[in-house]
Amino acid sequence: MIVKKLKRTSFKKSKSVMIGGLVDYILSRMPVTHWILSWQENEQPTSEQVDEAVSLFLRGMGLDEHQTVYALHKNTGNCHLHIAVNRTHPYTQKVIQPHRGFDISDSHNIVAVIEHRQGRAPQLNARYRVNEQSHVVKNLLRREEIKPKPKAEDFENATGEKSAMRIVQERGHAVIQNASCWEELHAGLDMVGLRFARKGSGAVIFVGDTAVKASSVDRNFSLSRLSKELGEFNPGYYSERTFHKPAPEPVSHVCREEWLEYQQERQRVAEKNATPEKSGRKNGEHWSSGSESAGRRL
Structure with a gap:
């Protein structure tokens, strides 16, 4: 586990520092952003290559001055790197939105740069690739994936x-x-x-x-x-x-404990700072079938 822009280096203390710096910004819905970079099965990045990949990624996202925690995991068939970034700038206190919220495509663009820099083969279905002129271009052979809106x-x-x-x-x-x-x-x-x-x-x-x-x-x-x-x-x-409503399923089991800890602390601060007038909320409307019953035809 490696930390950037944090004075303390132990994971537990670094986590506390990041959470402590976040709870004052409860109006920001997602102040921490988490990415996963994955290598192919036959690839084993060195520690220097991991550091380089993180630096290139953060610079490309415009987050190179932000508090960051990253760690390489080898507990699956692919080496994969977790990067957690505090989007609240440590000096300006502004919450940064990488690429104005259109960061998915740009993150794939940066991955193509990392692969090219480290001499790695791109995924067959990668969004981007680096051509013979060292320019990042769209992969015209890519199949469109099905994903949530x-x-x-x-x-x-x-x-x-x-x-x-x-x-x-x-x-x-x-x-x-x-x-x-x-x-x-x-x-x-x-x-x-x-x-x-x-x-x-x-x-x-x-x-x-x-x-x-x-x-x-x-x-x-x-x-x-x-x-x-x-x-x-x-x-x-x-x-x-x-x-029946199904049990919640996590998108990823990665950092689940830290996410829940942050959510609990965020809720505690919000309740502490809320006044009776501000805390009153109307119940959001949920559209559902209402009249359905079990075992009926739809």
Whole structure:
């Protein structure tokens, strides 16, 4: 474990320093950002290469002056590097948003630079590569991946838990894509704890009582497109367990303990500073089916 821009070097003390510097900024929803850089199975980076990768990454993100904790793990088939950065600048006290929030694409761009600098082969499905002229260019052979929408990713970043959209994509995408009829689609989704239902002129997929628009999971999953493939929509019968809210699933088990510790401290400070007038909140509205009952057709 290595720390940057922190006076104390032990992990426990460094963690306390970072958390202590964060709780004063409760208006910032996600002051700590966490990235994972992973090497391919046959690659074993040296400590110098790890340091270089972190420096290049932070510089590319505009965070090279920020408090950072990073560690290389070798507990899986791939060496992978965890980088946790305090986005609150230590001197200006401003919370920095790397690349105005559009940091995913830029992070892949930086990875291409790191791979080229260290003479490593890029992933086959990498977003970017470095060409013969040493310019970073888009990888035209890349297949588009299925992933949650930005709003769902915001939820995951704020809670550390999988969004309903990610659960649908992970459990149900292949089921829907490979179904040859409505009966097969409904039966397959029931087996993985999901439900497919018509809503107005469209369709939704339920994770417990949370509805996800089917076409937002994959544009080919709109009711009109599926009806062309599977015929006129027929409702399905779903078991009782699909109507129950599933237990939260972490997006990653990495730094879970630290995340929960920060969330608890953040909540404590917020409650301490809140006045009765400020603490009163209206309950957010959640759209759900409401009238559904277990074992009914949708």
